[in-house]
Amino acid sequence: MPQALALRAAPVPRETVHSFLGRMAAMNGIDTSSFARDFNLPFRSLLRVKEETTSVLGALAGISLERMEEMVSWTGRPSTQGRMTYRREGHAVRALRVPEIRGYPQCLREDMDGHDDRPEKWMALRGDWLLRDVRVCFRHRHPLVDLWTEMATVERYDVQRQMKKIAPAILAGELDRPEPPPSPRMTDGSKVDFATDRTTHGWQRFQSGLSQRYAASSVENSCEGSLPIPVIQIRWLPASRC
Structure with a gap:
């Protein structure tokens, strides 16, 4: 296993592997695909959350196998044809992998607390946002919004690249939605x-x-x-x- 990098991200609770990979690359000042290539990590294997690649990513970040497996559980790992294991339970792939990536802008702004440099180093996607039937941020009780839509899988889960594009709008509050009235x-x-x-x-x-x-x-x-x-x-x- 490789040695831990001097510049590395700290996992955010419920963060996905794809988000963490992008932030690790951003911490080291390179794009996600170049980061994966430099450490002989097939990008598509990381997208499929294969154990042999996630373990290397965890070693580069200097985190334990248990912490890495927790991150994997919030991401979902393909198990059988058309099925994924997510939080130790089986789900249909379409329940987790859809073109629309959703999130809550306030959570992403809070990721920037105490930081004033590149947002893609700090803004993290949460795994509970992946579930198609989840409509509300569990912390803020506010509806999730579409952050981006991408049909191509590689571009969809290149979180660093996508965050670069939408971070100004998130920080400016342009993606915020009005709070729904009480029932x-x-x-x-x-x-x-x-x-x-x-x-x-x-x-x-x-x-x-x-x-x-x-x-x-x-x-x-x-x-x-x-x-x-x-x-x-x-x-x-x-x-x-x-």
Whole structure:
């Protein structure tokens, strides 16, 4: 394994391998493909997150294998035809690999805190932004926006190159979107627990009212001689099992 470089990036929580590769190259003042070529790292193998190349990237960055595997888990690694392993679970490739790369501009601006040089050295893509069904930044509870769209795979995941193009717009707030208004269902004072996606008391009232309505319907139908309608109890699946 190669020795750790003097100029190297520190991984950001939930950062993807493609993002980290681009920042390592930017730290050393060269483009991503040249960085990969200089260290005999096939760029397409890195795009496919192959173990033999990600381990070399981790050695160049001076990080442990465990930390590198955590980064790989937030990126997704092809497992079988049309499937990927992401966060130790199987997903369809199209759930993670699409032409649109999304993110939240405020997170990227926060990456620049304490830094005033090239943004592509510090701005990092998060792995939770990759999932097609994720629409909101988990830290800020704000909708994600499209950062760039690219059909060609190599150009799409050349994060350093793409960040260079959009960093001025991110810093100027041009990619920001207005915060959506609160749901009318929350105007009764209920609060949302985002860990379980339930309200503190609005849901209990809804569930109670639902049970009462079905219970009343059961009594009416029983009196008419028909079979009673069972009272439905809706249970929440724990977040750990979702």
